[in-house]
Amino acid sequence: MERYIVGSTWDRLNRNGINTNFKYVFESLGAVNNIYDESQSTLSKAEDVLNASVKINDENVSVQNQINDLILMNGSSDAEVIQARIATGESFTVLKERLDKRDKNLLSRGANVYDFGAIGDNQSDDTQALLDFLNHSSEKKYLADGTYRVTSPISIIAEGISLSGPGKIVMDSEKEVSHILKIVGNFNSVSVEVDGNNVASTGIEVEGAEIDVKGCIVSNILSSSAMAKGISAYPKGNVNIKGNSIRKIISTGDSTFGNANGAARGVYVNFTEDSTDTITVSDNYISDISGEEGDAIHLISSDVRFKTLVYDNTVTNFSRRAIKIQHSGVSAWDNTIIEVDVDPTNAVRAIDIIGAVSYTHLRAHETRGN
Secondary structure (H helix, E strand, O other): OOOOOOOOOOOHHHHHHHHHHHHHHHHHHHHHHHHHHHHHHHHHHHHHHHHHHHHHHHHHHHHHHHHHHHHOOOOOOHHHHHHHOEEOOEEOOOHHHHHHHHHHHHHHHOEEHHHHOOOOEEEEEOHHHHHHHHHOOOOEEEOOOOEEEEOOOEEEEOOOOEEEEEEEEEEOOOOOEOOOEEEEOOOOEEEEEEEOOOOEOEEEEEEEOOEEEEOOEEEEEEEOOOOEEEEEEEEOOOEEEEOOEEEEEEEOOOOOOOOOOOEEEEEEEEEOOOOOOEEEEEOOEEEEEEEOEEEEEEEEEEEEEEEEEEEOOEEEEEOOEEEEEEEEEEEEEOEEEEEOOOOOOOOOEEEEEOOOOOOEOOOEEEEEEO
């Protein structure tokens, strides 16, 4: 519709023209309103797009921050992310591939118990994590600082492993169990702390040849039905038990003197076959070995020849003997023996030799009573 040009005379034509002009104005206003409504709708859509863009950007920032944490860098550029996927000339499709390979390389150098899901908070059940850790193919095994509670005995068959670290394994069974840690195999080394929590009959048990049990701490071993042993060894070749601290090994007994129930041992070595190798028991501190027959060190065999050296040990507060020898080929010297709280009804001997031959250098460096 076009606007009408009103003339100078007031006639019917001009009046109709004015009406036409008003109609033009009203239609124009309607068109303006329509344009305004459309612009508001467009603006609202634009705001939705902007909000969505802000949200996407926030998510991108979050992802970037996570990537930054993974690659341990302060920057945030895409170039750095690409760099993180490249190592020593090798390129990876995604960062996870490189990290997985890094983990594999680290485990090849040695396994950390934390890598297998252990918590070590003295509350969680770490039994399965420790089994996975100890059964891993890695030879070097690090028991990181922490207290690892287990609800059943840990037993493994392994060759050439080295287990060490500041962590402590605590037995948390509701009933008495045979042992805390048992390792069967050759060329193994153990240096850890175990606590029987008065429900384990044996602390650490090893069987095999070329074995080192050094610097271990064993405590709170208790049995109400069998022999209680701090460190127990069944040697097939060279075994070195050195520098360990063994405390509170108790067997409550059954009032039948001389049987296994009621026998407590700090170090127990049972020889089952002849060998030209050597067993060494030295520099251990053994204390509080009690029961109907509490012996700090006990060496026993059935007519087996196996050279054995026992020296520089300190034993105190035992209910029967410092050293009990039922095995041939033993040399013992310079052991410090301290008798404390002796039960007069149970004769205490520094060194007791029973049915054995070929002993040399049997000497207690120091024996004193309180």
